[in-house]
Amino acid sequence: MLLAALPDTEALIVPAEATDQHQTTERQRHGRPNVCTMGAYAFQGHRGAPMRETQANIERVTRLNAHIQRLHLSIEDSLNTIKPGQTVLARRFYGSQPEQWQPYLREHWWPVAVTAKPGHPSEMTVDRPTYPSYDPGQQYTLLGPVGKPFAYKRTIRQVLMIAHDTMPSPLLMSTEWLLSNKVNTTLVLSGKAVDYPVSELPKELEVIRSDDKLQWPNRVMTVGWADQVFVAVGQDDEMGRFKEVLELFKALRAEVPKQYIFGVSQLIQPCGVGACQACTISLQGGDYALACLDGPALDLTALHLP
Amino acid sequence: MLLAALPDTEALIVPAEATDQHQTTERQRHGRPNVCTMGAYAFQGHRGAPMRETQANIERVTRLNAHIQRLHLSIEDSLNTIKPGQTVLARRFYGSQPEQWQPYLREHWWPVAVTAKPGHPSEMTVDRPTYPSYDPGQQYTLLGPVGKPFAYKRTIRQVLMIAHDTMPSPLLMSTEWLLSNKVNTTLVLSGKAVDYPVSELPKELEVIRSDDKLQWPNRVMTVGWADQVFVAVGQDDEMGRFKEVLELFKALRAEVPKQYIFGVSQLIQPCGVGACQACTISLQGGDYALACLDGPALDLTALHLP
Amino acid sequence: MSIQITRAGKNPLQVDSPVMPAAGTMGFGDAYSGLVKFEKLGAFVTNPVTYTPWNPASGARVVPLDSGMLIHTGLPNPGISKVMSKYRDLWDNFAMPVIVHVVGTSPEHVRKCASRIDAEHAVDALELGLNDDIPWAEAEQMVRGAVGNTDKPVLVRVPFTDALALAETADHAGAGAVVVCAPPRGSARDPHSGRMVTGRIYGPMVKAMVLRLVEQLAGKLEAPIIGSGGIHSEQDARDYIDAGARAVQVDTLTWIQPFMLERIARDLGGLVLTRPAGALADEWFPGMGETAKKARDAAKNKDAGQNPASKKSG
Amino acid sequence: MSIQITRAGKNPLQVDSPVMPAAGTMGFGDAYSGLVKFEKLGAFVTNPVTYTPWNPASGARVVPLDSGMLIHTGLPNPGISKVMSKYRDLWDNFAMPVIVHVVGTSPEHVRKCASRIDAEHAVDALELGLNDDIPWAEAEQMVRGAVGNTDKPVLVRVPFTDALALAETADHAGAGAVVVCAPPRGSARDPHSGRMVTGRIYGPMVKAMVLRLVEQLAGKLEAPIIGSGGIHSEQDARDYIDAGARAVQVDTLTWIQPFMLERIARDLGGLVLTRPAGALADEWFPGMGETAKKARDAAKNKDAGQNPASKKSG
Ligand SMILES: Cc1cc2nc3c(=O)[nH]c(=O)nc-3n(C[C@H](O)[C@H](O)[C@H](O)COP(=O)(O)OP(=O)(O)OC[C@H]3O[C@@H](n4cnc5c(N)ncnc54)[C@H](O)[C@@H]3O)c2cc1C
Ligand SMILES: Cc1cc2nc3c(=O)[nH]c(=O)nc-3n(C[C@H](O)[C@H](O)[C@H](O)COP(=O)(O)OP(=O)(O)OC[C@H]3O[C@@H](n4cnc5c(N)ncnc54)[C@H](O)[C@@H]3O)c2cc1C
Ligand SMILES: Cc1cc2nc3c(=O)[nH]c(=O)nc-3n(C[C@H](O)[C@H](O)[C@H](O)COP(=O)(O)O)c2cc1C
Ligand SMILES: Cc1cc2nc3c(=O)[nH]c(=O)nc-3n(C[C@H](O)[C@H](O)[C@H](O)COP(=O)(O)O)c2cc1C
Ligand code: FES
Numbered sequence A, B: 001m002l003l004a005a006l007p008d009t010e011a012l013i014v015p016a017e018a019t020d021q022h023q024t025t026e027r028q029r030h031g032r033p034n035v036c037t038m039g040a041y042a043f044q045g046h047r048g049a050p051m052r053e054t055q056a057n058i059e060r061v062t063r064l065n066a067h068i069q070r071l072h073l074s075i076e077d078s079l080n081t082i083k084p085g086q087t088v089l090a091r092r093f094y095g096s097q098p099e100q101w102q103p104y105l106r107e108h109w110w111p112v113a114v115t116a117k118p119g120h121p122s123e124m125t126v127d128r129p130t131y132p133s134y135d136p137g138q139q140y141t142l143l144g145p146v147g148k149p150f151a152y153k154r155t156i157r158q159v160l161m162i163a164h165d166t167m168p169s170p171l172l173m174s175t176e177w178l179l180s181n182k183v184n185t186t187l188v189l190s191g192k193a194v195d196y197p198v199s200e201l202p203k204e205l206e207v208i209r210s211d212d213k214l215q216w217p218n219r220v221m222t223v224g225w226a227d228q229v230f231v232a233v234g235q236d237d238e239m240g241r242f243k244e245v246l247e248l249f250k251a252l253r254a255e256v257p258k259q260y261i262f263g264v265s266q267l268i269q270p271c272g273v274g275a276c277q278a279c280t281i282s283l284q285g286g287d288y289a290l291a292c293l294d295g296p297a298l299d300l301t302a303l304h305l306p
Numbered sequence C, D: 001m002s003i004q005i006t007r008a009g010k011n012p013l014q015v016d017s018p019v020m021p022a023a024g025t026m027g028f029g030d031a032y033s034g035l036v037k038f039e040k041l042g043a044f045v046t047n048p049v050t051y052t053p054w055n056p057a058s059g060a061r062v063v064p065l066d067s068g069m070l071i072h073t074g075l076p077n078p079g080i081s082k083v084m085s086k087y088r089d090l091w092d093n094f095a096m097p098v099i100v101h102v103v104g105t106s107p108e109h110v111r112k113c114a115s116r117i118d119a120e121h122a123v124d125a126l127e128l129g130l131n132d133d134i135p136w137a138e139a140e141q142m143v144r145g146a147v148g149n150t151d152k153p154v155l156v157r158v159p160f161t162d163a164l165a166l167a168e169t170a171d172h173a174g175a176g177a178v179v180v181c182a183p184p185r186g187s188a189r190d191p192h193s194g195r196m197v198t199g200r201i202y203g204p205m206v207k208a209m210v211l212r213l214v215e216q217l218a219g220k221l222e223a224p225i226i227g228s229g230g231i232h233s234e235q236d237a238r239d240y241i242d243a244g245a246r247a248v249q250v251d252t253l254t255w256i257q258p259f260m261l262e263r264i265a266r267d268l269g270g271l272v273l274t275r276p277a278g279a280l281a282d283e284w285f286p287g288m289g290e291t292a293k294k295a296r297d298a299a300k301n302k303d304a305g306q307n308p309a310s311k312k313s314g
């Protein structure tokens, strides 16, 4: 239960304005220390903009493949400071019609890109499974930003992203940001991820298709080069799969240091604000993190894996 | 509990093919008498085609006014023998997508018109409130026909239809049929019904707008002329409102005979087949009818009204 | 080839598929005749009957809920005698056993209904429905009264409230099977009139609550458990079997999607019977249908040495 | 100007609005600080705490249901002492009373928690959560233990199972108020892993079931009833008040539509207080907010003659 093993946050950077003066966090606004999730481990010091409820409008829906559709949304400007790695919890807005409670939980949306357009509403794109169906004109309310931006080593040059039996969407906004900051980035698509349409990915991104067992040519080299690794996995057993990946890296590298490999948790988040305790992730030493406050990216070496 | 007070069914006709040989009812197919609803009163002898589950497709949706939208559906040919007065219980068909249970109950649809088109799918139009929303391309499954066709006296010349604080839709398919059979028909729109767009009604139909208390000019004359009357009312208190209307007619006419004034029940029908007993309507003498089997049109003089 | 869904005794109930409708959802046997293939059902459970006639409830009777509904009918029925005389011939022609649901009004009336059913060749078993807030002692008295007045199996459907204790009570009192359970009761406002209606609650969410009750009871009763509540898919039904139920009752799904009842009956018919041989869950049991029914009837007649002129063996 | 939601005694709990969050839905006070106006709530009820730390449940913890959800967290918390020291200052700044929810683990631990809360200036009351299948005698012992170890009001939240009997037990044992009730429990399959999860069930349908329990209990208890279960609209909350509850707790709605909690609190604040004067239900109570709170605190300090340096009266 101790808040031990706090990472050396000074050595990490988070994208863009996250360290700006005006990015007061909820916690800071209450004049209380940053490490305040009940019993939770704080991975990074910054959350970015405070969480708000805002509205969004579906402008276009495009089909990426048989399983994935992309929503193009206009969003409120206050949300366009959302950082790579942060998410929103979305719910259809029914206006004057009776509220619907099916589906009940808010949908967890992972922005693929967010753009501010002077004189126009800001835009956000998200990838969603083809079910449920979305239609242009539908309004949503978004709770966000949820969670913390991905944090990178200051000296970063090579990042490895791995999507294993899941859509790569949780990694894409970060990938885009890294590439635009001249960080070499490689994306490994494995299992259910291999069908993701490459045409939708940035040209500069190196894409590797792995087999179901995370085997790909030159694997040792790819892993050796990477300064940091971010992994998203299938939801049948997130912790079990994180463990597999961590063990693979331990086998492929001399050492797996702290702040080197991160699991990007896609656990269901009923509240997204640290209230419901449904997104707890056990840490070594008996403490726990909350995916919604401390994630979504969690240092795999700090987790208590099964 | 006696099946007493059976009306003289011989004196009544039901529209079109309802008496054809091939229109075997469910009950007849079981070799059992027509009067077989448990404890229920049988108003007419014929139900028309046996109930089936069929599919329908929304082809067009038009907005009639702020409160009413009209669905144009293609239906299976087996349903185009549905008679004026009969209804269908509709449910969205989700195909390969997960079944949705909200809304839970099937929607009770009252056809406004049904047309057979050689070489094309048959068509059905229904009026629905503007909520929920319907979109062209959506598929539905329909359970139907539900209930019995309206039955008219053989000598009928003048029919009065009254929609009081409800959409007139339950009366419209019958109205159309009567006019095409040269029966003079008058439709009284009262309370919430007054906004129904006259442009959507047949030219030959006489339309009267009444005030909220069912007062309209020449009321005594209209009531005196009518050979039969069909009344649909608001759902806040269907039986109470039927009683009000019956009492109004008793005050306006020397006598209100049997088979003269019918209440068209819009009670919610969970099953539509006589199983759930949710649509029971008490009759004089302690027996009861089921709106789904014996209705929707029920002789108001036979009902046990509050 | 068949599943015994009541405890061993004089006339244990054998079914081909462990799937039947819940009382109150399919009427008395004629309502769904064109829409559901009755012969695929393991058994037919009738709408609730009482000894004397019951009138329908007055006022609003259906309140739509989110992903569900509330219904309050007052269980109208013309009394057991009228029901019997009206439906006897229909039931006699059914391929599967007929279970008459008797409302647990009073011990005396329940005893009388049991005697009536005992004498009725067209009926194979009695299902006793216990009222929602019934005290344990009265429940025990009612079950004993029913069991003591018929040689046919007495299934006892316990209410949702206090289901665990009443299931054990029914078991001790000799229930042939315990149906877990009747739908939970609740109150909701009729959206048309604004009036409050108290009644039974149905919907897929009920399954999660009742499934846990079955899990809690599994292994604790001598009588087989029949799971009943909120089944809306083949998997829902299988979950009950996995949790320890011998059979299931499907409730309002039949109103919403009539064909699903048959699909679940076919699915579980295959599942339960082929699984012991290691077959895949979706493999079909080849003997299902008339053949197994005839074999069952023949076996029953030979073993029990009674009912020599069995209605269904012809 | 204020509503007394616990029975008369040394420190009855007064609230401005009869609306508060249910335990477990809003964390310990910092979680919703940017999204919900806390000062509009009648009281703040904390997440459940135990005497010793509890670890989170392992495996899947959330199963989406039709119009609802099942959640299984294991109620992780670092134990009452850590919670107190961490949140004391925050609670002290709240305008409304703070109620700490104590999980009914064992009579001994409950007594210790009660003593701890009694000594804690930042806390106004204790809510004791009774476990789902608790025997009556143990429930009584736990409630007496809590009541005997603090002068602050002890609210008792009864489980859904056996709610009626346990509510009467808690009432006799001296509960300051009876919260009816904890969410029902159930089992559902995690769609990702296919594994069965047992946990609490939430959704609008729960309201219909719990509302009936409140109707059944109304007028039978000495302690006020606080209605809790499935509130998803202002009307849902009003239905509980109409059925006889003195106040309500809003549960998972806050996760789905955070602003609704404030809306319901504003609505019922107005409704309950203006109704006696014959005003329309949507009229607003003008004294709501800081003014009434200050008046209440002043009155409390004067009347009770204790806590002279009241934290909130400054
Ligand atoms: C859901 C389902 C799963 C089945 N799985 C198997 C299986 O795993 N192995 C196997 O040997 N047989 C399978 N069958 C076929 C089944 O064994 C035969 O229908 C049965 O043996 C015929 O006997 P009966 O008395 O039920 O005939 P009937 O009641 O006359 O059954 C025939 C009816 O079933 C329909 N039917 C037949 N086969 C299918 C099917 N595959 N899917 C949907 N509808 C069908 C027909 O259209 C017809 O309506 C399955 C049938 C169904 C409905
Ligand atoms: C749902 C609702 C119903 C109301 N009904 C009445 C009423 O019937 N009679 C009456 O005299 N006053 C009504 N009011 C206004 C209310 O009385 C005042 O907001 C209150 O008196 C101000 O005191 P406060 O401490 O709550 O101020 P604050 O907490 O500062 O409240 C001001 C906040 O409430 C919002 N607000 C103020 N009025 C409204 C409103 N009508 N609708 C939505 N948001 C509002 C403001 O945007 C601001 O966020 C209502 C307010 C709300 C939210
Ligand atoms: C004395 C009495 C006993 C009852 N016993 C039962 C019973 O054993 N089983 C049952 O399902 N309903 C029983 N009911 C009927 C219920 O009160 C209720 O009507 C029924 O559960 C159906 O719910 P509904 O009327 O709200 O639709 C009984 C009613 C009375 C008056
Ligand atoms: C001994 C013991 C006592 C418990 N008592 C309570 C209690 O009083 N109130 C409560 O809400 N949960 C109590 N729980 C926790 C429940 O078992 C369960 O964890 C809780 O209801 C939350 O549900 P969930 O873990 O499925 O989310 C207790 C658990 C244990 C082990
Ligand atoms: S989603 Fe993280 S605590 Fe609720």
Ligand code: FES
Pocket (backbone or CB within 6 Å): B268, B269, B270, B271, B272, B273, B274, B275, B276, B277, B278, B279, B280, B290, B291, B292, B293
């Ligand atoms: S709708 Fe008429 S009995 Fe079910």
